[in-house]
Amino acid sequence: MSWVARMVVTIAIILGISTPTAAQEPRPEEPAGESLQVFLMTMGPGASVYERYGHNAIWIRDAVTGSDLVYNYGTFDFAAPGFVMNFVKGRPRYWLGVSDLDWTLRQYTHAQRDVAVQELNLPAADRAELARWLAHNALPENRVYTYDYFLDNCSTRVRDALDHVLHGALQAATAGREAEGNFRFHTQRSLTNDVLMYTGIMLGQGPRTDRPIDRWEEMFLPAKVQERVRELNVSGPGGTMVPLVASERILLEFGVYHVESAPPAWGWKFQVVGLLVAMLIATGLMRGGMQVIGRVTATLWLVVAGIGGVVLLFLWLGTDHVFSASNRNILLMSPLAPFVVPLLWRRAGRGPSRLGALAAAGMILSVTVGALLALAPSLGGQWNLQVMQLATLPGIAACLVALAVSSRPAGALPPPP
Incomplete structure (x- = not known):
């Protein structure tokens, strides 16, 4: 090899120049996401x-x-x-x-x-x-x-x-x-496995849950x-x-849990429970041991209704739970309810207290209005018929029994043992 050829090879090696037989076409990169x-x-x-x-x-x-x-x-x-x-x-x-x-x-x-x-x-x-x-x-x-x-x-x-x-x-x-349905429709059909949770969430959901989606x-x-x-x-x-x-x-695939295709038809069940509770409360007007059972039942209902009303008011005014705002159920589960409780245990002859009487009258009015709105959801903007069926009769019965018990003359009703 002449000195000229050796020089060319040396320069080629130094510069990294490949011979044509060793040259390779640049490999295209795989498109992003192909893998x-x-x-x-x-x-x-x-x-x-x-x-x-x-x-x-x-x-x-x-x-x-x-x-x-x-x-x-x-x-x-x-x-x-x-x-x-x-x-x-x-x-x-x-x-x-x-x-x-x-x-x-x-x-x-x-x-x-x-x-x-x-x-x-x-x-x-x-x-x-x-x-x-x-x-x-x-x-x-x-x-x-x-x-x-x-x-x-x-x-x-x-x-x-x-x-x-x-x-x-x-x-x-x-x-x-x-x-297929609104937010309430899908909530109801998803919670059929737990009646108490179903009831609690139905209480807490306001009219925005019922808007078309x-x-x-x-x-x-x-x-x-x-x-x-x-x-x-x-x-x-x-x-x-x-x-x-x-x-x-x-x-x-286990097939253990499933969701119903439509909300449950539980309205009649809520109505029966509400009627039975109201009948039990009405025994507070009887004499003997039954009147104590009736007044205890009325007390429990009013306490639960009062707590429920306060919670609904808090969710509406004190939180960012927008789907609980303007909840008409607050008319059925009234924050006034606890103020009615003392009337149930007031001694005969003293008459109802002014605060208790006003609370009872206000609660009867609010429950009645709430029931009417539930019967005409287009007016109230909220589908809460099941809550109305559960809460209307016990709420009104508890207030009427409280007013009747506290209004009896002395000696008409013995104090509870």
Whole structure:
């Protein structure tokens, strides 16, 4: 090799110039999101009241890293500082939690709750954007939010994340379209497993729960997100419309818990209970041991009604529970009730006290007005017929018995033993 050839080779080595046979075309980078799969997870209801509505999450699988991350907007901690007080005030703090798929499935296996998944037919760029969006929102400085059980909950956050990468298609397909039922309808059908909890929540819900909602708002329920996603078609390759859901499968199936398709027809049961309590209260006008039983029953009812009325007033005026505001049930469960109690135990001949008599008259009036509004919900704006059926007769009976007992002349009614 001549000195010229040796010099050329040396310079080529120094400059890193390859020979044509060794040259390789630059390898194009894999499009962002190509290795990702996106699944909507829908969990069935559970036993606890906060599990009755079901749950959902977004599962991101990365074939390159082997990760299976579940993004869950329903994370909270009862033991966290201030959680209970914030919950009472209507400002509970929830956050976006991230967990491994295996851990998530173990939790739902332990709770015996069903889990279904839908793989979403999203373009690679949108899959990458959803993964970025969720990872960003899971950062400590971004993950916490103020929870609202109808307007901003774990399910509406999943809905909004999906709508973000669907470029508004989910909202466009559902906003303005009539929902299956309003917030009260879905609450009632979800709580049929617990009569006491059902009754308490029906007492606490005001007229905003009864306003009409559309399918977009109805997705506060995870099952409705699952349904709407299943129905949605999106633009696919070449502009053709394709189903958003590429496939569906069940990961866990126990069949232990379920939600009814419609609210229970419990009106007659509430009416019977109210009538029986009122009849028991009426025995307070009898002589002997029965009058004591009647007055004790009336006392208990008035105490419960009074506490209920104070709680309803607090929820309305002292908290951010907007769906408890302007609650007409405060007419049926009156804060005046405790002021009637002393009349039941006032000695014969003394007559009713002015305060007690005014409280009894005011409560009779308020319960009557509340009952009339319940019979004509278009006037009151609130569907609370079941509460009226339960509370009207006992409330009026307790006040009438209290007025009658306290008005008897001396010697007409022996004091209780």
